[in-house]
Amino acid sequence: MTTPSTRTDVVIRTYGPGQVAPLVDTIADIWADAHPEIVDTPGAATDGLSVPALRSQVLGHVRHHQEGFTLVAAYTHGAMVGFGYAFPCTPEYWFGTELLPQIPEPARAGRLMGLCELAVTPAWQSRGIGTRLHAALLTAITPEWSSLLVRPDNTSGRGLYDRLGYEYAGPYRNTADGPEFDLLLLQVQSTA
Template identity: 90%
Template sequence: MTTPSTRTDVVIRTYGPGQVAPLVDTIADIWADAHPEIVDTPGAATDGLSVPALRRQVLGHVRHHQEGFTLVAAYAHSSMIGFGYAFPCTPEYWYGPELLPQIPEHVRAGRLMGLCELAVTPAWQNQGIGTRLHAALLKAINPEWASLLVRPDNTTGRALYDRLGYRYAGPYRNTPDGPEFDLLLLRIDSEPVPPDGGDR
């Protein structure tokens, strides 16, 4: 059996903001396949957790974060099977006024990458692809800190982020009446993130 670290049939490609629009439908399909617990949850659409909301989110981030916006995609046999995207951002933008005072000053002073999405289609999960996508984003953006939001009930995603070294930093809401997320934080070591290990 082939291990994740020796697979040669999965290729990671990196895209800048001007290359994202033609890929939005494909990444939206992968996101929906990877998050059935969200897509099928009553009220998810009103919470901004839907395929149309994802499309709007991606294109909005492309428009407003041109500097450093990076999309990475995993391909097997010419078909996209996973993706992730992130961009450099300020602590004020990412953490918001309520959570910002709880973030230590040395964290706020470092280069920050906001990781917005990371998803792998279910048939290809647990083969190291999520780790490779994450490593490609870190290489492209070169932050000192990475941060992301994850739903508390997303146990699969949380397990991956725990393995990558992310730690809980506090609760976060995009809007006052929106769903609560866990905000996670990762200090980037000088050593590269290993491309192997079971994950999604």
Template identity: 80%
Template sequence: MTPSTRTDVVIRTYGPGQVPPLLDTIADVWADAHPELVNNPGAATDGLSADALRRQVVGHLRHEGFTLVAAYAHGTMVGFGYAFPCTPEYWYGPDLLPDIPEDVRAGRLMGLCELAVSPSWQCQGIGTRLHAELLKAIAPQWSSLLVRPDNTAGRSLYDRLGYRYAGPYRNTPNGPVFNLLLLPVEDAA
């Protein structure tokens, strides 16, 4: 069976009210997918930890259109992603907004906040399927995300999905620098 035709993986979609009971499970999947961050004290200081993920998700639940998708194999969650529709002003902030192309600023935007797949399930099309389900649920014209420059596996997936580098981005003034990526969704179809 080829990776893109796995039938033993089921994708489920959740709205904001269904997510709180899943927080520990998605934090475990995130930690499994990011072992380089789990035991790195600097990562926790930069807000890259399972606890920070839990807080981030809870904070994002208030956004209208919040959607979480999860991949299950044999009843066990092996991957997840979540996103929500947002304004360019919210997503990019006042410093970066002037550098964002006008057609992106004027279009419907999806902020992809997390996409993680357990290592033993990576490279089997699961991340692509999770991404497709988020695009289907939110129906944006543009998708945008942040990826750590050293996250080569994530960047490889995002490159295959059609995301392109738009510039450097910091969540906080002293936080780590991320790569801001953009995807015109009509190109992803």
């Protein structure tokens, strides 16, 4: 059994929409590995929380968000160990009409990044890779605000997002009978 190396052995690569299709199976495997509590949950597939749903989601986002769609991937020794993807979007698209009025005005008026997925394979978690992937997305997209959805029971993911400065903005459902997520919001600090 090999032991994961230090974070200096990790390389982050950035991909545009035309480069994503060949990576979908690999990122789906990483997502499943990082979320066994979802994959093994009865009803997860009907809630859109499955490997086939993830593949469909990624490819759908690539098709519909060509402008600014960015995928970042972490590699060590040539193998992908984590990924994240996001795209610039309008507050109306991201928050929906029901939640939009509850979002602070500056977030509704600023450049928004919708962070769709961020996953690191368990053997490489707690090594700063998620933080580095997040930073790479912010650098590539340059938003004023970032938002994401996280399952309330995803304590490790929520811990990372709390450390990154995300704050709870409200409950969110993709569909009326779908699972409830926590919608998180981050005001991105300017590095200029």
